[in-house]
Amino acid sequence: MEHSSKLTSSEIGVLWNAYMQNTMTECILNHFQKINEDKILEPILKNGLSTISFIINGVRQLLLTENIPIPYGFSEDDYNADAPRIYSDLFTLRYIKYMSAIGTANCAASLELSARVDVRQFFTKGLELLTSLFNAASDLLLQKGAYIRSPVIPIPEKNEYVKEESFLSGVLGRHRPVTSVELSHISKALETNSIGRTFILGFAQVARSSEVKNYMERGKEIAKKHEDVFREILLNDDIPLPSTWDSTIAPSVIPPFSDKLMMFHVNILNATSIANYGASTAGSLRKDLGLTYSRLMSEVLNYADDGTKMMIKNKWLEQPPQAPDRVALRS
Template sequence: MEHHPKLVSSEVAALWSAYMQNTMSYCIMQHFGQVNEDPDLTNIIQSTLANCDYVKKGVIQIFESENHAIPIGFTGEDVNLKASRIYSDLFALRYIKYMAAAGTAAAAAFLEVLARNDVRTLFSRTSEMFMKLYNDACELLLKKGAFVRSPTIPPMEKAEYLQSESFLSGILGKHRPLTVMEIAHISKNTETNSIGRTFVAGFSQVAQLPEVRKYMERGAEIAAKHEAVFREILIEDGVPLPSTWDSTISQSINSPFSDKLMMFQVNSLNAIGVAGYGASIGASLRKDLGVHYTRLISEVMQFAVDGTNLMIQHQWMEQPPQNIDREALRNRSV
């Protein structure tokens, strides 16, 4: 007998999340495409839009076949294509690289919990498409001499085993040199905070509601502080600092995006930041680094909670699919 299994919770979660992220990114890329002045970026922007549209249509097709409600997500109401630019074309390219990396990682992570063939096919193809987009963005950044590289270290002279527990170092006092894994995570977290700082600085300039502008200003301060923490760690270790991200922001106060979209984008950046810090804790053997990451995670999580409350207050937080509230059914009035 031919078997037609229903969507399981992990598959619904993957599809719902992909719809939200890609409809948001589609709006952002529409604006970037509208204001783009760099001919080198035209094709890659169109590829990004096509990728996001592919995911959106794929999710709709599967949900409709299951009579599952289509998420609201983000639409033409969340982007103003007549608004002038806030960010440079180079920042748009770096956003594409960043988004493509996040999309590839998310699709690959979801594959582990997907059973149905049509859902696996969608996310397998999504992972391939965004991986190609990431590589295309990297090549263009390298061509422009704008790829932000991690610090370099001297070649290792020989392989050997650890001989002392002092390798772990204490919280205070002198610390042993950073490992390449620790440097890699510090560099990645610096990059994440840099792009986040640029985003929220621009958002704080164009947001319509005062409370949203204030929230974005706070986010820029937090990102700048976290960047400073990571750079200080590298300086103390004598590691060459990586180049900084382009943070050119125009003087425009006419927002191309709705406050709802901007808050969701920051919420996504918060989630990526917390996940990155968590991965960094697992890869960092120096105890002082673990203390730093734990403290920074706490600050980002509080910032994220405040942002979520703000979104709920303005009814911008779309409710994810959830299980039936059995207690509510039992206690319903007769």
């Protein structure tokens, strides 16, 4: 017997998130394509927009099949097609690499939460397309000599087991050098904060609302502070610092995106940072590193909470589908 099950709450949730994030990214990539001057980058931009279009249309079809309202998301009303550039073409390439990495992680997580065959097939295809986009962006960065690699450490001569509890290190005093696993998390944190800081710097420059400008300025300072924390960890272990992900910001003050879209994007950056810090805490055996991640995560959580309140106040926060309020129904 064939059984056509309804979408579960998890499936509706991951589809809703995919629609919101990809309609936002479509606006940004449309702007990047409009101002792009690098002919080598053009195929990757087209690939990115094609991938995003597949995801948006796929989500829309799955929701329509179940008579579930399509989210408002983001549209042409949220970006100005005539706005001049703020970011460089090289930053566009780095942005595509970064966002496609987030997309592959989201698709993998969504696949795990999906039961229906058609939903799993959809996220499997999305994962395939986003992985291809990530690899294409990475290849071009390598070709341009602009791929920022994590620090290199000497190759160990042999494998060893941990012999003493001092390997965990304390909160104070001398610490053992970071392991390659811990170093990978630190490098990821540096990349996330550097890209986020550059993006937010542009947002602060073009935001229409003074409230949004101030929020972006605060985010820029937080990202800079976090970068300094991670650089100091590397310097204390005499590990060479990686090159910066910084990009030139053009002097334009004409906003290519709506304040609503920019606030939503910062919300995604905050969520990504919090998730990364959580994974980094779990992957770091040095106690001082775990405490550092917890402290920085708390700061991002407070910043994200203030941003969410601002979005609610301005009616920019779209509500996801939710379970019935049984208490309200009984009253």
